[in-house]
Amino acid sequence: MSVRLKLLLALTAALLLAALLAPLLAPHAPDAGATAQRLLPPGSAGHPLGTDGQGRDLLSRLLWGARPSLLAGIVPVAAAALLGTAIGLLAPLSRRWVETAALRSVDVLYAFPGVLLAIAIAAALGAGLWTTVVALSIALTPPVVRVVQTEVLRFRDADFLAVARASGASWWAVALRQALPLVLPALVVYCTTLVGIAIVYAAGLSFLGLGVSPPTAEWGSMLDELRGNAYTDPVLALLPATTILLVSILFNALGDALRDQLDVKERSVR
Amino acid sequence: MAEALVEVRDLVKRHRGAARPVVDGLSLTVARGETVGLVGDSGCGKSTTAKLILRLLERDGGELRFDGANLGAARGRELRALRRRIGLVPQHPQSSLNPRRSAGDAIAFNLRAHGVPRRELDGRVAAALELVGLPAAFARRRPHELSGGQVQRIAIARALATAPALMICDEPVSALDKSVQAQVLNLLADLQRDSGVALLFVSHDPAVVEHFCDRVLPMERGRIVTPTTTGATR
Numbered sequence: 001m002s003v004r005l006k007l008l009l010a011l012t013a014a015l016l017l018a019a020l021l022a023p024l025l026a027p028h029a030p031d032a033g034a035t036a037q038r039l040l041p042p043g044s045a046g047h048p049l050g051t052d053g054q055g056r057d058l059l060s061r062l063l064w065g066a067r068p069s070l071l072a073g074i075v076p077v078a079a080a081a082l083l084g085t086a087i088g089l090l091a092p093l094s095r096r097w098v099e100t101a102a103l104r105s106v107d108v109l110y111a112f113p114g115v116l117l118a119i120a121i122a123a124a125l126g127a128g129l130w131t132t133v134v135a136l137s138i139a140l141t142p143p144v145v146r147v148v149q150t151e152v153l154r155f156r157d158a159d160f161l162a163v164a165r166a167s168g169a170s171w172w173a174v175a176l177r178q179a180l181p182l183v184l185p186a187l188v189v190y191c192t193t194l195v196g197i198a199i200v201y202a203a204g205l206s207f208l209g210l211g212v213s214p215p216t217a218e219w220g221s222m223l224d225e226l227r228g229n230a231y232t233d234p235v236l237a238l239l240p241a242t243t244i245l246l247v248s249i250l251f252n253a254l255g256d257a258l259r260d261q262l263d264v265k266e267r268s269v270r
Numbered sequence: 271m272a273e274a275l276v277e278v279r280d281l282v283k284r285h286r287g288a289a290r291p292v293v294d295g296l297s298l299t300v301a302r303g304e305t306v307g308l309v310g311d312s313g314c315g316k317s318t319t320a321k322l323i324l325r326l327l328e329r330d331g332g333e334l335r336f337d338g339a340n341l342g343a344a345r346g347r348e349l350r351a352l353r354r355r356i357g358l359v360p361q362h363p364q365s366s367l368n369p370r371r372s373a374g375d376a377i378a379f380n381l382r383a384h385g386v387p388r389r390e391l392d393g394r395v396a397a398a399l400e401l402v403g404l405p406a407a408f409a410r411r412r413p414h415e416l417s418g419g420q421v422q423r424i425a426i427a428r429a430l431a432t433a434p435a436l437m438i439c440d441e442p443v444s445a446l447d448k449s450v451q452a453q454v455l456n457l458l459a460d461l462q463r464d465s466g467v468a469l470l471f472v473s474h475d476p477a478v479v480e481h482f483c484d485r486v487l488p489m490e491r492g493r494i495v496t497p498t499t500t501g502a503t504r
Contacts, residue, residue, distance in 0.1 A: 168353040169380070
């Protein structure tokens with residue numbers, strides 16, 4: 001395992017741990033504010049990252065906000081990975097009409113840009129964390145289907161798959177024990193990168209008021225709350241924005257490192 | 271002639287958009303324990319015929335019978351049960367084995383399809399490898415750690431591990447060097463003689479087939495032309 005991958009995995013673990021231990025790590029309650037302490041700059045006594053427009057501690061809010069933000073990034077990707085793999089793996093191995101029907105249905109969703117689709121679904125379902133999760137799960141499924149399907153098509157006509165089918169094994173055994181192991185590396189790499197995108201999407205939904213609603217701390221809604229102070233206190237407004245950016249970059253870099261580790265794309269199958 | 275194990279009658283297969291059928295009214299039989307060679311130039315439909323017999327491709331016409339059962343009409347469980355009695359050795363060493371799974375996994379997959387319990391798998395895999403002259407340690411090797419000849423030996427071990435009544439070999443040696451070809455062919459001939467498995471051997475090279483087939487069926491444009499008996503004494 002490369003040093004880069006180890007470092008990125010350690011950073012990711014630290015991030016998840018920080019979110020998990022937010023109640024212990026946060027110096028203040030995320031929604032406790034004092035009007036006398038509004039918009040304190042970073043470095044103030046008792047508020048290392050300053051306070052927001054309602055005097056709430058920003059470090060505590062960022063730590064607590066990591067929970068819904070990461071949840072809305074990871075859970076939809078996990079759901080999309082399951083659903084997308086089911087469709088992308090099973091359709092190309094099925095009868096032609098099943099394949100066509102499944103993949104054309106996915107194409108319909110694919111025709112909409114991901115963000116737009118997520119916004120439309122979230123708007124239809126009403127604001128909330130679980131709305132975000134459901135909307136993103138649906139919006140992220142089509143690209144996963146595409147990745148898995150592309151992998152399957154690379155080896156669908158390979159001899160070993162013909163032998164597996166001819167062995168009298170059940171169709172499920174062929175799909176899960178022969179095809180899935182070949183798809184898994186590319187899937188893991190892609191989904192890791194997708195977490196970074198999902199976090200940005202989730203923050204975007206909250207920013208638009210379609211995700212987590214105030215006063216719950218969430219990176220996207222924090223950005224929305226501090227938007228009004230962007231000209232007077234730009235450093236404060238940049239805090240949640242930078243956090244979203246860095247975490248998104250972290251997951252992208254992790255995906256890249258995993259790609260090198262798992263040797264995806266370089267092995268070709270006849 | 272002994273009782274027919276495989277009976278193919280008037281087999282037809284058209285590829286979409288092709289002017290003429292790739293398999294055009296082909297009939298053949300393979301008796302129990304018999305070795306039959308199917309020889310023809312590339313594109314004459316011999317590999318397609320092998321796939322049609324295994325129902326890996328669906329035919330457009332004709333009848334398929336295996337050991338008295340209507341293989342052509344079998345579906346689901348019944349089809350899987352019939353397929354379990356047929357072994358397949360494919361053509362390309364590069365794609366004969368799943369690149370992400372070990373050689374032992376490849377053999378174990380077929381054994382599990384035959385309901386062999388998990389605890390017996392290791393022993394059965396080792397026995398299958400021994401049959402083709404490979405040490406049991408090869409079970410852990412991945413395809414990229416094996417030579418072409420070794421991969422095809424493992425493919426033969428995989429096909430024979432489940433003691434099939436028929437083995438279909440689709441150009442199993444055509445991608446190998448001449449010296450390795452001879453080794454694999456001799457191995458195949460020995461195993462056939464010892465196990466009594468019937469063999470349908472597909473090849474473009476008449477010399478390879480005449481080496482050890484009881485009968486050679488020359489194929490042209492999707493059908494058999496003038497069957498001959500080889501001089502091979504068996």
